Amino acid sequence: MxxxxxxxxxxxxxxxxxxxxxxxxxxxxxxxxxxxxxxxxxxxxxxxxxxxxxxxxxxxxxxxxxxxxxxxxxxxxxxxxxxxxxxxxxxxxxxxxxxxxxxxxxxxxxxxxxxxxxxxxxxxxxAAKPSVFAKSGARYAENVVNFYKYIRDNHLYVSYAIVPPQIDRSKPAHKQADPHLYAGAVKETAEGIYVSGGQQLATGAVYADYIQVSCIHPLQPGDENYAISVAIPADAEGLRLYSRRPFAQQADNAEDHPLTSRFDESDCFVVLDNVFVPWERVFIYRDIELCRDQWWKTPSHLYGNHQAQARFATKLRFLLGLAKRMNEAVGNDGVPPVQVQMGELAALASIVDGMLQAQEVMASYDEEGVLWPSKTILYSVMALQSEINPRMIDIVRGLTGAAMITLPSSVKDFENPESRPDLERFFGTPVLNARERVALMRLAWDFIGSELGNRHQQYEKFYGGASFLVKMNVFRDYDFKRAGALVDAALSLPPVE
Ligand SMILES: Cc1cc2nc3c(=O)[nH]c(=O)nc-3n(C[C@H](O)[C@H](O)[C@H](O)COP(=O)(O)OP(=O)(O)OC[C@H]3O[C@@H](n4cnc5c(N)ncnc54)[C@H](O)[C@@H]3O)c2cc1C
Known part of the structure; x- marks a missing residue:
């Protein structure tokens, strides 16, 4: 290491x-x-x-x-x-x-x-709720707090793989054909534990200092070996990262691929082959209850996804900026039906933005004085994200018509003296010259239509778990009591004279 x-x-x-x-x-x-x-x-x-x-x-x-x-x-x-x-x-x-x-x-x-x-x-x-870890033993609480301090004080980058691979979801982890298929503990010594198996899907792991390996899926009795949470250096012996197809590699120049060439963060399937983890980096060990509670009885999932929503809201703001520029470029910005569509886009982006801030305004303290962003608000906006995002992308696709496709094959066509005059004549608009217009539309295509853009649609659907799971979170947290009280009140209205 x-x-x-x-x-x-x-x-x-x-x-x-x-x-x-x-x-x-x-x-x-x-x-x-x-x-x-x-x-x-x-x-x-x-x-x-x-x-x-x-x-x-x-x-x-x-x-x-x-x-x-x-x-x-x-x-x-x-x-x-x-x-x-x-x-x-x-x-x-x-x-x-x-x-x-x-x-x-x-x-x-x-x-x-x-x-x-x-x-x-x-x-x-x-680290805000070590008491949750202490239930499994004081040392786990100490380990998780110490690791938090270590990464905080050294400005370290951690990514995670916390979802079991899609192999045979009809059976629990311990009943898979190969008992070491899902990431889990395979051996314990006085110095630490050994972990083997596969786990999905560590975005950014090729860049991170550490990878957290744990499990956010529900585990059953018998799955104890898979109920772990550990931090592993990204260069640990026995750790292998299988990258999905890297898009940046195909992005041969930044002008034609302005986003793909710079912002492909990578996603890796993680394989652990008898990876040694010293005890001080073990936060959960063979404890199914704690493996579940780490996500829901600490504010970890809320803090992490509050950040994720800040990122999502920023991305939507960028999308709005792109759409507005594209309309302005071709003189559509003043067309009322286009403004209606832009209004819908702005409404959806503002909902996400407003919900982000509502998580803060409606944050509440627990009995230990720890501040939790509003669960109902966070999970509501996350649950709708898998509908809002494709809806917005679709509206922008509609607004662009063929503009993202009607582009020269690459920036090289501007360098050819035979083709350049045609490009300059037909690809500009009253407000943008041809090169500026092509740059804008390349940005749009890279955001929406490229492989990176499509990976992003998948990302926004699944980075926080499949939406049926997120909706279950909302179901668990919504104040149905208050809603039900209204129904009771309506049912007990006095008779009309
Ligand atoms: C681009 C990208 C980046 C990611 N980055 C990370 C990361 O950094 N770290 C990490 O740990 N994970 C990451 N993930 C993985 C992500 O956490 C999982 O993809 C997500 O939890 C969904 O799990 P799954 O892929 O196993 O899908 P599943 O949970 O199997 O769901 C797939 C679909 O199956 C159907 N389905 C399955 N079971 C049910 C059911 N019980 N009820 C109803 N419908 C059901 C639904 O249609 C559902 O949408 C990433 C995923 C993507 C796509």
Missing amino acids: TIQTPVTSAAAGLRTGAAFLADLKASKRCIFVDGQKVSDPTSHPAFREGAKSMARLFDFAAAPENLETMTFEVEETGKRAWRCFQIPKTHADLKAKRIAAEKWAEQTFGLMGRTPDHVANFFTGY
Whole structure:
């Protein structure tokens, strides 16, 4: 394991982008892509631009002018850490966390979902409620809090794989044909545990310092070995990452693929082959109840998805900006029916934005004084996200007509003296010259129609779990008592004279 304590920026003690890239290069991880084994994502065409985009986030947070927005002072150390690690004590803290998440999301236009602030927020949620872990033994509470402090103080990036693979969902983990198919503990020693099996789907794992392996699916008696939560260095021996098709590799130039070339965050299937995990990195061990409670009896899932909604709201704002620019480019912006469609888009984006802020306004304290964003609000907007997002994309597709397709094959057509005059004549508009118009429409296509764009539609549907599960969360948390009281009141109305 070669992950070093990172070099920090002298100014604020924060990790810089250069330090992040240097650590990434030094950690010899095992990524399989296109039949090759890749150990250094910073130098491979599938991953290197994504790595740079991640690095820019580190620099953004470390820039003196952003320190107050992006970081907070840790009381016990007097040093600064990213806001995602702040345990919110007040509603204003929660708002500050959201603003920091939005700022990072703006750097990638919301296209990188598992930036370092996502899983960090889960660990912040665990650290806010160590009592939940202590039920399984004091050492698990200590381990999770210590790991939280370690990643907070060293500005580390954690991604996670917490969903069992889709192989045979008709049987529980322990009844699969191969007992080590799903990620689980296979051996225990005085020093730690060994973990084997597969788990989906670690977005950003090719860039992360650590991968959390756990299970968010319900487990049954007999599944104890799979009821774990551990943190594993991304270059641990026996850890293999199977990348989905990397889109960035096909994006041969940034002008034709402005987003794909920069923001392909990657998704990896994780295979663990007898990976050793020392006890101090074991947070849950063979405890089905705690494996479930870590998500729902701590605010981890809420903090993590509050960040995810800040990113989603930012991405929708970007989509609105794109649609408006496209309408303006061709003189459609003043057409009333187009304005009606833009109004619908704006209404949907504003619902997501409003629900984000409502999570903060309606946040409440539990009996231990921990502040929880509103569950009902968060899960309601997440449940509708799988309908809102495709609806919005579809409206924008409709608004563009053939404009995203009627484009020269690549920027090279502008370089050919024979084709350039035609392009300049037919591809410009009254407000944009041909090159500007093509750049705008390429941006739109990359966002909506490219492989990256399509992966994003899948991402928005599933990153927080399938929507039937999210709707069950809303069902569990909605105040049906208050709703029912209205029905009782209606049924007991006095007779009409
Ligand atoms: C792009 C992308 C990135 C992701 N990143 C991460 C990540 O970083 N870390 C991570 O751990 N996971 C990640 N995920 C995985 C994600 O958590 C899972 O895909 C998600 O939880 C859905 O699980 P599943 O794929 O097993 O689908 P399933 O849960 O099997 O659901 C698939 C579909 O099957 C049907 N279905 C199945 N069971 C039922 C039922 N009981 N009732 C009704 N309908 C049912 C529904 O139509 C459902 O939509 C990512 C997924 C995507 C697509």
